[in-house]
Amino acid sequence: MILVTGGAGFIGSNFVLDWLARSDEPVLNLDKLTYAGNRHNLASLDGDARHVFVRGDIGDAALVARLLDEHRPRAVINFAAESHVDRSIHGAEDFVQTNVVGTFRLLEAVRAHWLARPEAERGAFRFLHVSTDEVYGSLAPDAPAFTERHPYEPNSPYSASKAASDHLVRAWHHTHGLPVLTTNCSNNYGPFHFPEKLIPLMIVNALAGKPLPVYGDGLQVRDWLYVGDHCSAIRRVLEAGRVGETYNVGGWNEQPNIAIVKTICALLDQLRPRADGQSYATQITHVKDRPGHDRRYAIDARKIESELSWRPAETFDSGIRKTVRWFLDHPEWVAEVQSGAYRDWVQAQYQGAA
DSSP states (O other): EEEEEETTTTHHHHHHHHHHOOOOOEEEEEEOOEEEEEGGGGGGGGTTTTTTEOOTTTTTTTHHHHEEEEHHSSSEEOOOOOOOOOOOOOOOHHHHIIHHHHHHHHHHHHHHHHHHSOOHHHTTTEEEEEEEEHHHHHHHSSOOOOOOTSSOOOOOOHHHHHHHHHHHHHHHHHHHHOOOOEEEEEEEETTTOOSSSSHHHHHHHHHTOOEEEETTOOEEEEEEEEHHHHHHHHHHHHHOOOOOOOEEEEEEEEEHHHHHHHHHHHHHHHHHOTSSOOOOOEEEEEHHHHTTTTOBBOOHHHHHHHHHHEEEEOHHHHHHHHHHHHHHHOHHHHHHHHSSHHHHHHHHHGGGOO
């Protein structure tokens, strides 16, 4: 069995579904079910004995210790995190509590569990920490992409909290010997993506006839990684990654935000044309840039390719088409996540574009 934390969120739920589609090894899934955690993402696993879901917080040391003792997983994959930059700007405390304090308490519970295991089992145990390229800061337009040796220069409360968690994971390895692995990924997109992030927000707003809010000039560059490729990379790192190492996971696809939005509009023009015959691109609206907005991220993923023979299977063209098609085919999921906290936040955040 493996323990997945944050397994009802966007990347975590994709990983759990992908894992159980490829393996009969059970998954213990611990998720706090904050606004972005969604049990509906995992509805296809209802009644599946291989999936054990527990609602809880990684910062609840007693709960984590009990689950580790009862289920004795061979590995822990930590997806649990507050992850939205805009939210961290408006209120950083949840990010510090989950990403820093929560990771610390999770590490301590896992360390105690690991030390209590028979010596023969300790060597095979793994703690895989899933992180972000945002810990590296911002790149100039012509600067080399982030490698695993790039200095940490976080610029937002979110990225600072993730950088802190990465440092804790590294320290627990070097100080206590805990067998850890860390992955730093570029921007993910795909099914079940909560529509506060760029790609799902554009799809959902376009279909609803709402403005498509683009920060500033829209020329902020990101490397885009299809979530299914990210899941395969994590499986590969868990299987064969060197203990104590960090692996950057990227899609080899740098594009400015405005190009992403225009691509989505063009796909929707093909797949779900507007009734008035106009392009969805007419809905694009430029809004005031957010504070401290990083200009460019880019991942150099040569290490995971050379050491572990992993490369993304999807091109951006294939991945974004799959993503748009998924949102078109799942209007009930979109309607469910558009209610409540999500709706209220979007209305407040983008009222200037409404």
